[in-house]
Amino acid sequence: MARLNEANEQLARAIIARYPEPRSALIPLCHLAQEQDGWLDEDAMAHVAELIGCTPAQVLGTASFYEMFKLHPVGKYCINVCTNISCQLLGGEELLEHAESRLGVRSGGTTPDGMFTLEDVECVAACTEAPAVQVNYRYFHRVGIEDFDALIDALLAGELDDVVPPHGTLAKVRQDLAADRIANITAPEDQEMPVWIARAEASAGEGAAT
Amino acid sequence: MNGIVNSLGGTNTSVAPGTPRIVSSRFDEPQGHTLEGYRSTGSYRGYEGLRAVLDMGPDEAGEMVKEATLLGRGGAGFPAGVKWGFCPPGVWPRYIVVNGDESEPGTYKDRVLMERDPHQLIEGCLIAAYAIGAAQVFLYVRGEMAHAQERVAAALNEAYEANLVGRNILGTDFSVDIVLTWGAGAYIVGEETALIESLEGHRGMPRLKPPFFPAAKGLYMRPTVVNNVETLSNLPWMANHGVSEYRAIGTENSPGTRLIALSGHVNSPGVFEVPQGTTTFRDLFESPEFGGGIRDGHELKMFIPGGASAPWFFAEHVDLPLEAKVVGPEGSMLGSGAVVVMDETTDAVRACLRIVRFFARESCGKCTPCREGTTWEEQILTRLLEGHGRPGDLELLLDVADNISPGPYPVASDPQNSLEAVPYPPRQTTICPLGPSSVAPITSAIRRFRSEFTDKITRRPSIPVGSETPAPATAATAGEVGHG
Ligand SMILES: Cc1cc2nc3c(=O)[nH]c(=O)nc-3n(C[C@H](O)[C@H](O)[C@H](O)COP(=O)(O)O)c2cc1C
Ligand code: SF4
Numbered sequence: 001m002a003r004l005n006e007a008n009e010q011l012a013r014a015i016i017a018r019y020p021e022p023r024s025a026l027i028p029l030c031h032l033a034q035e036q037d038g039w040l041d042e043d044a045m046a047h048v049a050e051l052i053g054c055t056p057a058q059v060l061g062t063a064s065f066y067e068m069f070k071l072h073p074v075g076k077y078c079i080n081v082c083t084n085i086s087c088q089l090l091g092g093e094e095l096l097e098h099a100e101s102r103l104g105v106r107s108g109g110t111t112p113d114g115m116f117t118l119e120d121v122e123c124v125a126a127c128t129e130a131p132a133v134q135v136n137y138r139y140f141h142r143v144g145i146e147d148f149d150a151l152i153d154a155l156l157a158g159e160l161d162d163v164v165p166p167h168g169t170l171a172k173v174r175q176d177l178a179a180d181r182i183a184n185i186t187a188p189e190d191q192e193m194p195v196w197i198a199r200a201e202a203s204a205g206e207g208a209a210t
Numbered sequence: 211m212n213g214i215v216n217s218l219g220g221t222n223t224s225v226a227p228g229t230p231r232i233v234s235s236r237f238d239e240p241q242g243h244t245l246e247g248y249r250s251t252g253s254y255r256g257y258e259g260l261r262a263v264l265d266m267g268p269d270e271a272g273e274m275v276k277e278a279t280l281l282g283r284g285g286a287g288f289p290a291g292v293k294w295g296f297c298p299p300g301v302w303p304r305y306i307v308v309n310g311d312e313s314e315p316g317t318y319k320d321r322v323l324m325e326r327d328p329h330q331l332i333e334g335c336l337i338a339a340y341a342i343g344a345a346q347v348f349l350y351v352r353g354e355m356a357h358a359q360e361r362v363a364a365a366l367n368e369a370y371e372a373n374l375v376g377r378n379i380l381g382t383d384f385s386v387d388i389v390l391t392w393g394a395g396a397y398i399v400g401e402e403t404a405l406i407e408s409l410e411g412h413r414g415m416p417r418l419k420p421p422f423f424p425a426a427k428g429l430y431m432r433p434t435v436v437n438n439v440e441t442l443s444n445l446p447w448m449a450n451h452g453v454s455e456y457r458a459i460g461t462e463n464s465p466g467t468r469l470i471a472l473s474g475h476v477n478s479p480g481v482f483e484v485p486q487g488t489t490t491f492r493d494l495f496e497s498p499e500f501g502g503g504i505r506d507g508h509e510l511k512m513f514i515p516g517g518a519s520a521p522w523f524f525a526e527h528v529d530l531p532l533e534a535k536v537v538g539p540e541g542s543m544l545g546s547g548a549v550v551v552m553d554e555t556t557d558a559v560r561a562c563l564r565i566v567r568f569f570a571r572e573s574c575g576k577c578t579p580c581r582e583g584t585t586w587e588e589q590i591l592t593r594l595l596e597g598h599g600r601p602g603d604l605e606l607l608l609d610v611a612d613n614i615s616p617g618p619y620p621v622a623s624d625p626q627n628s629l630e631a632v633p634y635p636p637r638q639t640t641i642c643p644l645g646p647s648s649v650a651p652i653t654s655a656i657r658r659f660r661s662e663f664t665d666k667i668t669r670r671p672s673i674p675v676g677s678e679t680p681a682p683a684t685a686a687t688a689g690e691v692g693h694g
């Protein structure tokens with residue numbers, strides 16, 4: 001697909017300005033690209049590289065480390081079934097098997113209609129609510145076999161569109177840190193002792209002198 | 211429909227009668243995540259602690275945290291005040307990186323804190339930044355936690371708007387930025403130096419320490435304090451109520467409370483705030499306000515006291531208190547406040563394999579003993595479980611493990627066979643503790659349940675070459691991990 005569109009490129013520049021060094025924006029910008037396209041395309045990675053001043057290979061080198069970045073197209077919904085210990089104890093592996101037969105794909109596969117990608121994932125921090133499932137990183141707790149079927153039916157019917165955005169969209173609320181609001185962010189070498197520390201040291205020094 | 215509850219539904223977060231709620235007081239407040247809710251509900255008034263600290267001065271604020279013995283809640287339990295003191299004097303800038311990458315299997319508490327009380331965390335960041343002299347805070351939230359990211363983003367927007375974050379906070383000369391940043395799926399990024407690598411835009415691979423610890427050379431090779439979400443979330447209450455009230459809870463060594471995620475085979479799992487040091491595992495399992503007993507009709511077989519990385523405990527350990535200085539010599543650790551209960555229907559080999567597979571999948575690959583060793587461990591356990599184990603496999607498994615973590619590995623005592631406990635922590639041939647953690651379930655399970663392993667080797671199924679070839683056993687049919 002594509003490089004970042006104009007609106008996203010502007011947003012990308014605002015995000016870069018929040019970090020002392022532009023490269024720190026690499027992961028957030030890859031998320032932005034994935035939000036735009038649903039997956040992380042090579043052209044998008046090249047664009048991210050231009051924006052933060054590194055090579056496309058460096059972007060790929062980082063992005064390929066992280067499970068959430070999909071370097072190939074995936075379904076509209078990524079169904080992540082946790083099979084780690086707390087979920088395993090309460091049927092997470094059986095739920096995964098059921099999901100495989102319901103969707104007709106093995107874990108890692110995408111349904112032919114492009115609706116669902118199924119994955120067995122590691123602990124998603126919902127261990128007391130096992131078995132846990134995430135759909136595009138939205139949580140569903142204590143999912144039994146019937147609940148899973150109902151969840152798939154609801155997704156197909158579009159009933160969960162308010163809760164579950166298409167794959168790629170993470171937080172629907174962004175930090176809104178306009179450049180004129182930023183108090184202190186500059187390159188590390190331009191930073192000095194913070195004023196409140198300097199004042200405290202000066203008054204401690206005075207106290208000691210008197 | 212029962213299953214379709216999103217993340218705000220369901221989680222049981224009760225406390226024992228009379229226990230003060232330090233960090234969980236707004237968990238059940240529907241508006242506790244807003245600025246208005248933070249100021250008007252809970253066990254203290256939001257952002258009043260910050261005001262008090264700004265009147266104190268940075269050194270006094272640091273002293274407060276030191277005196278309180280605020281133990282890190284991320285896993286290692288190191289006192290926060292002491293860690294802050296490791297920043298070399300006169301070197302600027304200093305950064306704070308907040309570890310919200312929660313992904314240790316069994317652990318579920320930082321997500322609740324970020325989703326339900328984000329302002330508490332922000333105020334905690336402000337108090338820490340003021341004391342340490344950090345002008346920039348990076349709040350790193352696990353990538354998969356979309357809702358936590360939304361709640362923290364919304365709270366930061368409110369706080370900037372209200373002049374609680376940013377320039378000249380509350381009219382003083384204290385100015386700090388808090389930047390929300392997030393990961394993209396990798397357990398190892400929870401390790402502090404890997405977190406820093408990730409925040410610099412790199413693959414999340416840990417750095418070798420020594421020579422440099424983050425407090426001396428961390429983010430951009432500048433002094434950096436990495437603290438867990440829960441650790442910092444304690445600061446606002448402490449600033450409001452004072453150190454002596456804080457120290458009055460828990461014990462001398464482990465004051466205050468901890469959030470414990472109790473999961474697995476109990477009647478009522480949940481995320482519970484309990485006093486450290488005085489609460490026992492039995493309290494957690496049996497009290498009606500907590501676990502409400504091992505699930506009906508079953509009995510305890512084993513439990514993990516501190517997340518997947520912790521060696522296992524057994525029925526005779528339930529009366530131990532949640533106190534690092536007690537649990538360590540008994541052969542395990544409290545880790546990340548994750549207690550996983552397994553009843554007698556649990557197949558020890560299958561549970562062990564699942565945890566080992568986690569470490570094999572999450573190994574970053576930087577060092578050989580972990581990269582190759584965890585994969586090898588997984589292979590051996592998989593073939594054991596599938597009925598293709600070989601004589602000598604247990605010895606091989608222990609030998610591979612010994613190459614990742616040499617010497618006797620921490621393990622609980624086994625009174626029936628007169629075996630002593632080996633105290634925590636393990637040794638390592640690796641850069642970080644991830645590889646050695648894979649050994650915990652192996653040595654724990656083999657010491658206690660050796661026959662469950664050897665049975666699987668001697669019961670090797672013969673598969674006839676004929677028309678009626680039975681399907682090979684799969685992980686799901688080979689053993690029973692109870693599910694109910
Ligand atoms: C493999 C590994 C994973 C870790 N994961 C986390 C984590 O998810 N969250 C966390 O706060 N600390 C985690 N830690 C501990 C951090 O390295 C660090 O000790 C901690 O964030 C410091 O904060 P504290 O002193 O406030 O506990 C992990 C450590 C290791 C070795
Ligand atoms: S022990 Fe494993 S996770 Fe840690 S640095 Fe080595 S390879 Fe990476």
Ligand code: FES
Binds near residue numbers: 122125127132317
């Ligand atoms: S083990 Fe499944 S959410 Fe933690």
